[in-house]
Amino acid sequence: MHENDISFLVRQAAFNVHTILGPGLLESVYEHALLYEIRQAGLKVRSQVPLPMLYKEQQLEVGFRLDLLVEEKVIVEIKSVDALLDVHHKQLLTYLKLSGLKLGLLINFNVSRVKEGIVRKVNGLE
Numbered sequence: 001m002h003e004n005d006i007s008f009l010v011r012q013a014a015f016n017v018h019t020i021l022g023p024g025l026l027e028s029v030y031e032h033a034l035l036y037e038i039r040q041a042g043l044k045v046r047s048q049v050p051l052p053m054l055y056k057e058q059q060l061e062v063g064f065r066l067d068l069l070v071e072e073k074v075i076v077e078i079k080s081v082d083a084l085l086d087v088h089h090k091q092l093l094t095y096l097k098l099s100g101l102k103l104g105l106l107i108n109f110n111v112s113r114v115k116e117g118i119v120r121k122v123n124g125l126e
Contacts, residue, residue, distance in 0.1 A: 003103040006043065006074045011118055013037035014107050018114035027080045030109045031067055034078065038070060045070045051098055066095060075104035084108050084119065096123035 017033045031047060038045045051064040068076035077092045084106065092104045102124055108117035 001043075001071055001073075003073050006071050007103060007105060007120065009041045009043060010034075010038060010070055010074060010076055010105055013041055014105075014109075014114055014118060018109055021109070023080075023110045023112065025080060025109070027067075027078050027109075030080060030107075031078050034076070034107075035068060038068070043070055044072070051095060053098055064095065064098065066099070073101060073103065075099065075101055077104060077106045079106065079108040079117075080110040081108060082110065084117075089119065089121065092121045093123065096121060 013034055016037050017030060021029065021033060035045055035047050046069045047067065049066040049069045050061070051066055053060045053062050053064065066075050067078045070076060075092065075095050077088070077095070079088060088106060092106050096102070096104050102122060104121045106119040106121060107114070111117035
C-alpha cells in the first residue's frame with residue numbers, strides 16, 4: 001500500500017476519534033483511540049516504536065519514540081496542545097530523516113476541527 005493511501009486512512013481514523021472524543025484530553029488517550037481506529041481500518045500499526053540514532057557510525061539508543069508507525073511506512077506524531085510549534089514540525093522531520101521513511105502526519109487533537117490540526121510532512125516522497 002502506498003504512503004498516500006495509508007495517510008488517507010489514518011486521517012479518516014483521526015476524524016473518527018476527534019468526532020467521538022473532541023478536544024482537551026491527554027495525548028495518550030488519543031494515541032490509544034487512534035491505534036484502535038487504525039487497526040479497525042485493517043492496517044498494521046505499532047505504538048511507541050523506539051527509534052535509534054546513528055552518530056559517526058555508532059548506533060545510539062537516545063530515547064526517541066515514534067507515537068505510531070503505520071504499515072512500517074508512515075509515522076504519526078500525536079499532540080494535544082494549544083498550537084503546534086516549530087519544534088513539533090522539526091521533531092517529525094527529524095524522525096523521518098532518522099528512520100529513512102518518506103511520510104509523516106503531525107496530528108493535534110486539541111482543536112475544534114481536527115482537519116485544522118493535521119499536518120503532512122514529507123521526506124523525499126514521490
